Amino acid sequence: MNKSPRTIKQKRALWAWLFLTIPLIYFIAVRFYPTVGAFSISLTQWNIVGDKTYIGFDNFIALYHDPVFWGVLSNTFEYLLLGVPISLLLSFIIAYYLDQVRFGHGFLRACYFIPFLTTAVAMAWVWRWFYQPVSIGIINLALGEMGILQLDFLRSTTQALPAVLAPAIWAGLGFQIIIFMAGIRAIPMTYYEAAKIDGAGSWQILKEITMPQLRPTITFLVVISSIGFLRIFDQVYNMTQEGEGGPLNATRPLVLHIYKTAFDNFEMGMAAAQTVVLFVILMIITALQLRILQK
Amino acid sequence: MAKVSLKNIKKSYDDTQILDDLNLDIKNKEFIVLVGPSGCGKSTLLRMIAGLEDITAGDIIIGDKIVNHLEPKDRNIAMVFQNYALYPHMSVFKNISFGLRAAKLAKAQIKEKVEAAAKILEISDLLERKPAQLSGGQRQRVSIGRAMVRNPEVFLFDEPLSNLDAKLRNSMRAEIKKLHQTLKTTIIYVTHDQIEAMTLADRIVVMKDGKIQQVGTPLQVYKKPANKFVAGFIGSPxxxxxxxxxxxxxxxxxxxxxxxxxxxxxxxxxxxxxxxxxxxxxxxxxxxxxxxxxxxxxxxxxxxxxxxxxxxxxxxxxxxxxxxxxxxxxxx
Amino acid sequence: MKPIWSAKKALIWTLLAIGAIIMMTPIIFMFSASFKYNDQLYDLALISSEPTLSNYVYLSQNTQFLTWMVNSFIVAIIVTLSVLFFDALIGYTLCKFRFKGRTVIFVAILSTLMIPTEMLVIPWYIVAKDLGILDSYLGLIFPGLMSGFGVFLMKQFFQGVPDEYLDAARIDGLNEFQIFIEVALPLVTPALSALAIFTFLGNWTAFLWPLIVTSSADLYTIPVGLSSFSGEFQSEWQMIMTGAAVASLPTIMIFLLLQRYIIRGVILGGLKG
CATH class of the missing domain: 2.40.50.140 (Nucleic acid-binding proteins)
Structure with a gap:
């Protein structure tokens, strides 16, 4: 019986494994193995040239006692807590009204969407130029012409973080608007018609029909944009002096801190420990959001 | 020369028995309709004949060859599907000639065959269109054309009319009957619609729960139903x-x-x-x-x-x- | 009959138009500055009294911007093609084949979506260093050749492809790989274009990994090159803006050409992904 020809099921399974061999090797080598690697490196002290020394959780303990790291975490959450609500609120308002506009709809939509397609690094430099002091920066130039006080922007420890955040919000807005509009379009017209027959006003329709129906869309955008703001890097690296996340670490987020620890100081173990912290934060935030929003 | 014999056919998935010791002899050029409620195993049986599905036990013989382990393309069969399975990105011509191109036939030969089939099916003027531009009835003709050009000895039809509206179904039914008389090949046709079975079949095979209930001409099945199930299933009301x-x-x-x-x-x-x-x-x-x-x-x-x-x-x-x-x- | 333009509608439209102008301002000023001399920069006029191409000429003759563009194109195109092929193949296999281990593999691939890239860059860097592929094309592209997101997206889309299409091709005598290429792939072109847009855009603008893995200017991609160039040219804002314009132009051009497909693709990728 051993010599009987292969069944169709066996042949299909054979094809499936043939198709999956290279992908499986790839995912193991380039995703799973490095993931395990990051966890194991986080338990060592290692400057990449010398030998790895196993030090248990010392890196994490050191991070816990490091005020700079806490400052970095607080910056990271500031990006998140400012970025998500502002960008979602703006994009929803724009999407809500843009959806009702027929005249020049395509053109307006394109204007809002194009920033999403730009290179973050390039736009970071454009915004950096805008923020320069008077005679160079056009924002201060415009403020000057209106006779308003000059702003320090990137040179101020309090204004720098929002100034760095602005281009990140600006670039992501187009995507959120498109997704919101698709969500609004997907709500069946009959709901609105029934509500109008019931005599509902536009505020009531917005609150009781549009918003609840958009719940999956909102959940998706909250999760996606949270992950984005928690991982902010390109803008900070390119808008601050020497890519340090200054002034005085006022804008330095976690990913930039990881980059500096790993590739300026070559403290690989410590950097890996920081990536583990990032991983845990992302997991917790995502899980929390899904839990709260998906009810 | 294609009679089809099913000998002691069994089919089970894991622990569920789909077909249970099934025997059937289909004569050359016969129009056989497998009919039964959904889940009776008729489509599975058809797919097994086509070579799309394993046989757990038994033999399928097409012509005088045991085809149990042959690839579909080596079984001398062609199949027409319920949703037509026309590729939306290809023209009607490309769709009909798909199998011929896969078999690497000469261009002139392909053209000849496609045009001959199109003529019989009266779709000659649709060859350059895409399936999306066709009506349901036209699509079904194209999918029959696609089966025809392979000159199969056995045609397999899997509920080919289910996606059409009632009126179109009646006229397509008549056409399929006519086509059988023109092509003179064996046809195995699966449907859940007893009217289709009665009007098309030389012999009807009524199935239920993986077992054949009765095999007979439409008249035999109607006049002398073998059991209460067949009696209730055939005839309306x-x-x-x-x-x-x-x-x-x-x-x-x-x-x-x-x-x-x-x-x-x-x-x-x-x-x-x-x-x-x-x-x-x-x-x-x-x-x-x-x-x-x-x-x-x-x-x-x-x-x-x-x-x-x-x-x-x-x-x-x-x-x-x-x-x-x-x-x-x-x-x- | 209601008037087509009520006062409220006109107000909404005006506000939306102002918003659109604000959104485009950075891009417009970037292009505007790229045609100015340094001493015209503080002039707020969009079109300078004597526009010049000298910045572009300078960049093409005295910097490696062209090399960086080519590098970015090579990397983005290779990665995109690889992702399209492999993610479609994996998604197709996981969707249309029944075999032991299917669910485990799918869940495993999906779980990679939860791992942030930043966590992987350190091990990647170490492996690349050990293999001697730091500062090479291979080093630039290897992390992106397949993606869990694409696998998920493609699997979702293949679910909408009826099995009859594949069975019909099997009866016509195609082998499983031919069926995938000739039958299955053409049926999911919207998904493929969505995935292509996301992958190309992501790689064109990628910064962190190229910054880490490259060290010689010959291998910089455009974001890394622009970043290092701008760091050196501080105060020469018209040059920096020209570089930024060069970096942004390809994606904006592609958008203007394929606007409808791109927006549809972003929606498909965003909602199904």
Whole structure:
């Protein structure tokens, strides 16, 4: 019986494994193995040239006692807590009204969407130029012409973080608007018609029909944009002096801190420990959001 | 020269038995229709003949070759699918010639074959269109054309008319029948629609729960149903059944007459009851009466004017009735 | 009859238009500055009295912007093609084949979506260093050749492809790989274009990994090159803006050409992904 020809099921399974061999090797080598690697490196002290020394959780303990790291975490959450609500609120308002506009709809939509397609690094430099002091920066130039006080922007420890955040919000807005509009379009017209027959006003329709129906869309955008703001890097690296996340670490987020620890100081173990912290934060935030929003 | 024989065919997925020791001999050039309710295993059987599905045990013989382990393309078959399976990105010509191109036939030969098939199917002027530009009936023709050009010895049809509306279904049915007469090949046709089965088949195979219930000409299956299931499944409206001593007595609605309009019947029996429903179909009416706790439907010609709730008498001939064993439900 | 333009509608439209102008301002000023001399920069006029191409000429003659563009194109195109092919193949296999281990593999691949790239860059860097592929094309592209997101997206889309299409091709005698290429792939072109847009855009603008893995200017991609160039040219804002314009132009051009497909693709990728 051993010599009987292969069944169709066996042949299909054979094809499936043939198709999956290279992908499986790839995912193991380039995703799973490095993931395990990051966890194991986080338990060592290692400057990449010398030998790895196993030090248990010392890196994490050191991070816990490091005020700079806490400052970095607080910056990271500031990006998140400012970025998500502002960008979602703006994009929803724009999407809500843009959806009702027929005249020049395509053109307006394109204007809002194009920033999403730009290179973050390039736009970071454009915004950096805008923020320069008077005679160079056009924002201060415009403020000057209106006779308003000059702003320090990137040179101020309090204004720098929002100034760095602005281009990140600006670039992501187009995507959120498109997704919101698709969500609004997907709500069946009959709901609105029934509500109008019931005599509902536009505020009531917005609150009781549009918003609840958009719940999956909102959940998706909250999760996606949270992950984005928690991982902010390109803008900070390119808008601050020497890519340090200054002034005085006022804008330095976690990913930039990881980059500096790993590739300026070559403290690989410590950097890996920081990536583990990032991983845990992302997991917790995502899980929390899904839990709260998906009810 | 393609007769098809199924010998002791079994099919099971894990622990579920789909087909149970099935035997069937299909003659060359015969139009066989497999009919039965969904889940009876008819489509699985067809896919096994096509080579798309494993046989757990048994043999499938096409011509005089055991094809159990042959690839579909080596079985001399072609198949027409319910949703047509036309590739939306290809023109009708490309769709019909797809298999020929896969077999690497010469261009001129492909063209010749496609045009010949298109002529028979009357779709010659549609060859450059995309499937999206075709009506349902045209799509079905194209998918038949796609099967035709391979010159198969056996055509397999898997519910080909289910996606069409009622009117189109009638005319496509007639065309498929005509096509069979033109092509003179063996056709195995799967449907859940007993009207399709009755009108198309040389022989009908009625299936239920993975078992063949009856094989016979449409007339045999209609006149002499092998068991209560076949009796109920074939014929519309459904046969009436009355429990009677140790058997089920079955009588078709069209064999029941209003007493006052009845012809002379041998061995006449009568039933009376209250009218519980009247459906007017135009040329005929369906009258349902309630007698005791059984409902009996009769199909009578013309417009019926009786009122619901009124008593009425039906008559029928015992010669037209069917008896089934109460336990085995087999014909007695 | 209601008037087509009520006052409220006109107000909404005006506000939306102002918003659109604000959104485009950085891009407009970037292009505007790229045609100015340094001493015209503080002039707020969009079109300078004497526009010049000298910045572009300078960049093409005295910097490696062209090399960086080519590098970015090579990397983005190779990665995109690889992702399209492999993610479609994996998604197709996981969707249309029944075999032991299917669910485990799918869940495993999906779980990679939860791992942030930043966590992987350190091990990647170490492996690349050990293999001697730091500062090479291979080093630039290897992390992106397949993606869990694409696998998920493609699997979702293949679910909408009826099995009859594949069975019909099997009866016609195609082998499983031919069926995938000739039958299955053409049926999911919207998904493929969505995935292509996301992958190309992501790689064109990628910064962190190229910054880490490259060290010689010959291998910089455009974001890394622009970043290092701008760091050196501080105060020469017209040059920096020209570089930024060069970096942004390809994606904006592609958008203007394929606007409808891109927006549809972003919606598909965003909602199904």
């Amino acid at each position: 459904e046969m009436n059944f009355v429990e009677y001593a140790d058997k089920f007595l079955g009588i078709r609605p069209e064999d029941i007459y209003l007493k006052e309009a009845a012809p002379t019947l041998k061995n006449q029996k009568s039933i009376s009851g209250k009218i519980s429903a009247v459906e007017t179909l135009g040329p005929e009416s369906l009258i349902t009466i309630t007698s005791g706790n059984s409902h009996i439907t009769a199909k009578v010609p013309g417009l019926f004017k009786g009122k619901i709730g009124k008593n009425i008498d039906f008559v029928f001939s015992m010669t037209d009735s069917h008896s089934f064993d109460k336990k085995t439900e087999e014909r007695m």
